[in-house]
Amino acid sequence: xxxDKPRTFRQSISWVHTWAGLLLGWLLFxxxxxGTLSFFRNEITLxxxxxxxxxxxxxxxxANALRTLERVGSGAQQWTISLPGPRSNVVNLSWREAQPxxxxxxxxxxxxxxxxxxxxxxxxxATGELIEARQTAGGNFLYRFHFELYGMDRAWGRWIVGIAxxxxxxxxITGVIVHRQIFRDFFTxxxxxGKRSWLDAHNASGVLSLPFHLVITFSxxxxxxxxxxxxxxxxxxxxxxAAYGRELRGLGNAAPxxxxxxxAAPLTAIAPLLAEGERRWPDAGVGSIVVTHPGDAGAIIExxxxxxxxxxxxxxxxxxxxxxxxxxxxxxxxAAEPSTxxxxxxxxxxVHLGRFASPLPRWLLFLSGVLGSLxxxxxxxxxxxxxAKDAPSAEPSLAPIPRGHRLVQVLNIAAVAGLMIAxxxxxxANRLVPVEQAxxxxxxIRTFFSAWGLTLIHxxxxxxxxxxxxxxxxxxxxxxALPLLNTFSGGAHLGHSLASGQWQxxxxxxxxxACGLLLFFAARGVIRHVPRVRPGKAAPAARPATRSPRPAxxxxxxxxxxxxxxC
Amino acid sequence: MKPDTPYSTCFADHRPSLNxxxxxxxxxxxxxxxxxxxxxxxxxxxxxPRTDAVMAAIMLAFLVYTVAVIWVxxxxxLLRSAAGLAIGAGAFAAWQWxxxxxxxx
Numbered sequence: 001x002x003x004d005k006p007r008t009f010r011q012s013i014s015w016v017h018t019w020a021g022l023l024l025g026w027l028l029f030x031x032x033x034x035g036t037l038s039f040f041r042n043e044i045t046l047x048x049x050x051x052x053x054x055x056x057x058x059x060x061x062x063a064n065a066l067r068t069l070e071r072v073g074s075g076a077q078q079w080t081i082s083l084p085g086p087r088s089n090v091v092n093l094s095w096r097e098a099q100p101x102x103x104x105x106x107x108x109x110x111x112x113x114x115x116x117x118x119x120x121x122x123x124x125x126a127t128g129e130l131i132e133a134r135q136t137a138g139g140n141f142l143y144r145f146h147f148e149l150y151g152m153d154r155a156w157g158r159w160i161v162g163i164a165x166x167x168x169x170x171x172x173i174t175g176v177i178v179h180r181q182i183f184r185d186f187f188t189x190x191x192x193x194g195k196r197s198w199l200d201a202h203n204a205s206g207v208l209s210l211p212f213h214l215v216i217t218f219s220x221x222x223x224x225x226x227x228x229x230x231x232x233x234x235x236x237x238x239x240x241x242a243a244y245g246r247e248l249r250g251l252g253n254a255a256p257x258x259x260x261x262x263x264a265a266p267l268t269a270i271a272p273l274l275a276e277g278e279r280r281w282p283d284a285g286v287g288s289i290v291v292t293h294p295g296d297a298g299a300i301i302e303x304x305x306x307x308x309x310x311x312x313x314x315x316x317x318x319x320x321x322x323x324x325x326x327x328x329x330x331x332x333x334x335a336a337e338p339s340t341x342x343x344x345x346x347x348x349x350x351v352h353l354g355r356f357a358s359p360l361p362r363w364l365l366f367l368s369g370v371l372g373s374l375x376x377x378x379x380x381x382x383x384x385x386x387x388a389k390d391a392p393s394a395e396p397s398l399a400p401i402p403r404g405h406r407l408v409q410v411l412n413i414a415a416v417a418g419l420m421i422a423x424x425x426x427x428x429a430n431r432l433v434p435v436e437q438a439x440x441x442x443x444x445i446r447t448f449f450s451a452w453g454l455t456l457i458h459x460x461x462x463x464x465x466x467x468x469x470x471x472x473x474x475x476x477x478x479x480x481a482l483p484l485l486n487t488f489s490g491g492a493h494l495g496h497s498l499a500s501g502q503w504q505x506x507x508x509x510x511x512x513x514a515c516g517l518l519l520f521f522a523a524r525g526v527i528r529h530v531p532r533v534r535p536g537k538a539a540p541a542a543r544p545a546t547r548s549p550r551p552a553x554x555x556x557x558x559x560x561x562x563x564x565x566x567c
Numbered sequence: 568m569k570p571d572t573p574y575s576t577c578f579a580d581h582r583p584s585l586n587x588x589x590x591x592x593x594x595x596x597x598x599x600x601x602x603x604x605x606x607x608x609x610x611x612x613x614x615x616p617r618t619d620a621v622m623a624a625i626m627l628a629f630l631v632y633t634v635a636v637i638w639v640x641x642x643x644x645l646l647r648s649a650a651g652l653a654i655g656a657g658a659f660a661a662w663q664w665x666x667x668x669x670x671x672x
Contacts, residue, residue, distance in 0.1 A: 003586040003640075012640045016594075020636075169629065170636050177637075218629070225625035232606035232624040235663065236617050247618050341619040344626070 010178055017174040021379050022408070024164040026415035029376045031161055033419060035146035035216075036369025039354045039362055040507070041139030042087045047508040048430045049122075049133040053492035056500070057084040057125040062270045062289060064128035065091050069294070072121070072130070077260075079291040084125050085306055086359060089504060091123040093130075136430055137441040141448075142423075147224070150445065155227070162224040169217045175206060198382045205375040212368035213375070219348035263297035268327035270301070276329065277303040277320055291324060299324025359503075377416045384409055410459045410467075417471035418455030420519060424478030425451035427512075431489035465526060472523035480516025483509040576644050590639050590648060597652040598635035604656050605631040608663035631655075 003012075021028075037044060046052055065081040073079055073095035082092040097117035122131050144150070148157035189200045206213065226233050226244060237243045270289070277286040287306030293299045303320040321330040349355075354365055387405055401409070429447035433440055459467045486509055487493035497506035579585045609624035635655065639648045 002583045003590060004581050004583045006643075009641055013637065016636065016640045166629070166632065170633055173633050174637065218626075221629050222622075222626060225629075226621070229603060229606040229625045229628050231603040232610045232621050232628060235607040235667070236610045236621050236624075244618065244621060339616070339619050341615060341623045345622050 013174045014178045017171055017178055018383065020167045020174065021171040021376075022383050024167045025376055025380045026411050027160070027164045028168050029373060029380070029415050030419055031146050031164060032369060032373040032376055033423070034142040036366060036373060037423070038139065038143040038146055039366045039369065041143045043504040043508055044139030044142065045136065046088065046090075046504050047486070047491070048136045048138050048427070050431075050486070050489065050491035051131055051133040052090050052122060053490075053497070053502070053505055055090045055124040055126070055131065056502075057089060061091050061125035062274055062286075064125060065093060065123060065289075066267065066270055066291075068123055068128045068130065069093060069095060069291075073119070074295065076119075077293065079289075079294055081289040081291075083286060083288060083306070085285070085287065087504065089125070089502060090131065091125050092120070093123055094118060094120045134435045135440040137444045141426075141441075141445055147220075150449075158224055158227060162221070162228045165217055165220045165224070166228075169221060172206075172210075172213055172217060176210070179203065179207070195382070195385050198378055198385050202375060202378040202382050205371045205378060209368040209371045212365070213372050215348060215351050216369070216372065219352040222345060222348055223352060259298065260293040260296045261298040264295060265297040265299070265325045267291070267294060267299060267301070267324055268322075273301060273303060273320075273322050273327060277305075280320065280332075281305050281318065294324070297325055300330070301327075380408075380412045380416065384412060409464050410456070413459035413464075413467045413471060414452070414456040417468060417475055417519075418452055418459065420475035420515075421455050421471060421478060422448050422452035424475055424482070427482055428478065428485060431485050431491075465529075468526045469523050472519050472526065476516045476519030476523060478516070479512050479519060482512035482516070575646060577646060580645050586645065589645055593645075593648055593652060594636040594639040597649075597656075598632050598639065601635045601652055601655045601659065602628045602632035604659040604663065608659040608666065612662050612666040 003015075061083050062081065065083075066079075069076075069079045069081070073093075075097070076095035077098040078096045080094045080096075082088070084091060095118075097119075122133055123129065124131055141150075147161050148154045149160060150157070189204055190196050221228065230241070233241050233244045274286055284306045286303050288304045290302040290304065291299060292302070301322040301324045303322070305318045318332070320332050322328065323330055351365070354362055384405065426444055426448040429444045433443045433447075437443060455471055458471065462470065483494055486505075492500075492502055492505050494506060494509050496502070497509070579589055606624045606628035609627050610620050613620045613623055615623060635652060638651050642648045642651065
């Protein structure tokens with residue numbers, strides 16, 4: 001493809017698609033995979049803390065939590081109780097001690113990580129005992145990695161991921177433009193036809209969940225938007241760009257914090273309040289309880305509607321405010337009515353952040369993410385396949401591979417199969433690093449990156465096909481054995497978790513097993529793969545293509561490809 | 568390119584790698600420039616409350632960026648690519664200047 005020669009619009013767009021996709025494709029694959037796993041980040045964190053697997057809810061979680069907080073968090077300014085739900089089998093408690101005004105002001109900067117005076121604990125819902133769980137980076141590491149990478153300034157990571165997302169968006173739009181037969185592609189798969197099959201796989205995985213890819217990429221840009229497009233914010237808020245964020249957050253709940261009276265009074269019973277919450281929200285139920293000034297005559301109990309992820313969710317849930325001593329309903333502020341623009345933004349970010357209570361849409365998002373990862377991976381492989389030398393026979397070509405092609409081959413192996421090994425190794429480290437190890441969470445992360453680095457070295461040293469096979473088999477074995485590892489390192493094994501309906505843990509084990517089998521399947525595909533004889537192009541002058549032994553295949557190979565892949 | 572071509576070309580048009588490099592630079596940085604100007608123009612130009620205008624401007628700016636990238640690679644000559652970016656940038660800058668509270672209006 002040359003831009004100094006006359007060319008069609010589709011040829012130009014195809015070039016943009018190829019290179020926008022390839023250039024940051026390896027990073028995009030990592031972002032897609034870790035982002036897809038982030039849809040289940042609570043479940044992953046739960047799996048990585050096997051100490052919590054035995055906990056179960058017997059319906060007294062709220063009352064037990066209040067009793068526990070009276071013991072450990074007396075004198076605190078505010079208690080927060082996240083009740084167990086479909087995504088968690090434990091109670092997450094936090095309590096905030098009264099802080100001087102200055103410290104309060106600086107809290108929003110830490111991103112909720114290290115707030116002064118804030119304590120967190122995990123409680124068994126049935127017994128009310130606090131559980132000492134192992135230190136783990138959990139699903140949170142994968143979640144953070146997918147939009148700010150690791151080991152660099154957060155702003156840098158976000159910019160890099162933002163730029164990659166923009167490349168992805170351009171690749172998607174140009175990909176749609178070059179596909180004239182978008183609906184026919186959807187139903188077309190021609191296996192074992194070399195480049196054609198990879199193209200079909202790339203098209204099918206792209207088209208099958210195209211709405212998801214567009215929404216997830218565009219909303220990803222939106223979530224980083226005020227950073228990537230600072231001119232929008234600065235021209236509206238010329239004096240103070242931070243005012244935008246404040247104004248945005250202020251739209252949801254702006255009730256001023258009530259003051260404590262200083263008079264001691266016991267809290268009212270929680271059960272009737274919960275019953276009122278359940279009556280008003282029969283589907284979602286109560287997700288969390290916030291008690292302000294517990295033990296004071298001016299105590300306020302706030303019930304919040306349950307969502308899939310109560311922490312990530314800001315404005316869209318309904319709340320009920322009760323007098324904490326008498327139990328009288330004070331106020332039921334409705335969820336803020338969003339404007340059209342804000343509604344669009346809310347829908348986009350709700351999809352991206354997976355803010356759904358029910359598991360079905362979450363699983364659909366997860367599967368779409370898997371398809372998106374496959375789309376990126378097949379696109380990367382397609383780049384190599386469509387440039388491979390047409391082998392004149394089944395023997396490997398002796399001609400040296402161009403250096404650029406070799407680079408793409410190596411990076412493809414390490415970025416696709418290597419990442420799978422790294423993620424599996426991360427889960428293995430979670431169980432194999434001693435529980436009492438200092439900086440345990442860092443050792444998990446170090447294992448992740450060390451494993452990934454080793455796969456790159458391995459890909460450099462081994463022949464192309466061998467490297468793919470070995471890494472896919474290794475990743476498959478590591479993933480498929482995770483349920484066994486869980487059984488023998490203190491977790492709830494599949495027999496137990498399935499029997500007791502512990503879907504968070506069972507779901508992780510079964511998904512790991514399925515992932516391992518898929519990787520084995522992929523490895524088998526590479527093992528069985530024989531470089532196709534291309535009678536049309538490979539035939540030397542002595543043997544013209546017309547006398548090819550397989551004329552049907554010859555015509556298939558000679559047929560013009562639906563898009564100009566070579567540049 | 569044939570001598571009777573209706574497009575005016577410059578020397579860089581005839582050097583394949585320079586052509587591609589210049590187009591890529593124009594697409595990435597020029598496209599971002601146009602998008603950034605567009606974001607500023609939409610923010611003050613759209614008849615929306617402040618926060619909504621910022622959100623809408625950011626969404627539209629990414630679409631502008633995408634269109635700009637496609638334009639840069641689709642045109643026949645480098646001159647046209649650059650002219651398209653310049654016209655876009657000029658239009659958005661003018662709109663912002665006219666719509667801004669302290670502007671000409």
